């Protein structure tokens with residue numbers, strides 16, 4: 140009996156490789172079981188299920204393609220490529236926590252993004268053949284999917300990665316998952332670190348790169364002789380997500396040109412960024428954002444923190460440390476919306492005091508006299524629907540973008556400038 144059960148599962152596996160995502164494993168298994176229950180022999184049942192779910196017309200074998208030929212919607216692909224980059228992601232799929240891997244795979248024709256739906260032990264630099272992969276569309280290009288039904292095996296070939304015309308980006312438009320990026324910017328900071336990669340000690344140069352549109356963290360895995368304050372053009376870089384913000388990565392395959400140009404520090408990232416860009420761009424470093432406060436989230440106002448782990452606690456109980464004596468704190472969690480997108484801005488005690496023009500002690504007194512609702516009411520009244528400008532690091536996760544606010548101001552309508560503008564308008568029309 141156990142044998143038959145295993146047979147059923149392996150047949151379902153086999154059948155699944157011939158079918159698209161539209162058909163669930165459960166459907167296939169149920170149908171196959173029905174045929175078997177009626178006494179249909181295994182092999183015939185297999186054929187019947189394949190026919191039933193429309194795989195009869197699908198090509199029997201795999202289609203071997205070069206990466207440049209891969210199109211969104213391609214199935215049963217066989218490709219050989221080199222893993223250029225790979226990183227682990229924790230995602231939620233239909234309410235279930237899963238670990239997947241995203242990265243870039245390249246051959247001599249193209250470098251494509253990929254998603255591996257389980258851990259195949261892939262490492263950067265591995266050359267592998269994928270049998271039965273499929274492609275979907277992502278950001279206007281094909282993305283390879285390495286699924287449970289894909290056979291991954293090492294390939295004994297050397298791959299000269301495709302030389303492609305790099306795509307030019309402004310710093311603010313760099314989002315995680317891009318390859319062959321070209322970007323120009325000023326080295327705002329530079330730090331040399333020693334790290335261990337696969338047992339080897341390597342030097343990495345990190346810091347911030349900026350242009351008038353924004354700033355980004357970079358990681359250079361090669362000594363390009365970078366200097367602070369110089370303007371460089373990097374070609375052949377790629378991007379990934381690092382601690383909730385995009386990161387620019389370049390190694391010895393990239394080229395770094397030192398430009399005889401200056402970008403004044405006061406011209407870097409001085410203008411507010413539309414919030415859809417912040418959200419779609421996967422967060423960012425030191426961004427200026429403007430919008431209206433559309434919600435003050437619960438957990439704003441006077442709160443208590445655990446003295447051991449600093450988590451916000453409720454009724455003197457920390458989820459980690461149990462019963463503790465809470466430390467008072469003040470904060471605001473405000474949803475800021477500019478009509479194109481929304482972020483959650485977290486204002487710490489100092490920022491909250493600055494915004495509200497009151498101290499935490501003022502609010503503790505108010506809470507003792509009139510209850511904590513009085514504090515919440517004041518925050519609501521001052522901020523709700525009010526335009527605000529916040530600056531800080533925008534961190535992206537599956538739930539959205541959270542801004543750790545470093546500076547915040549309420550935007551007051553500039554009455555003098557407005558009347559001047561109206562006067563000028565009148566003069567022009569006269």
Ligand SMILES: [Zn+2]
Pocket residue numbers: 445446447448449450457458459460461
């Ligand atoms: Zn705690």
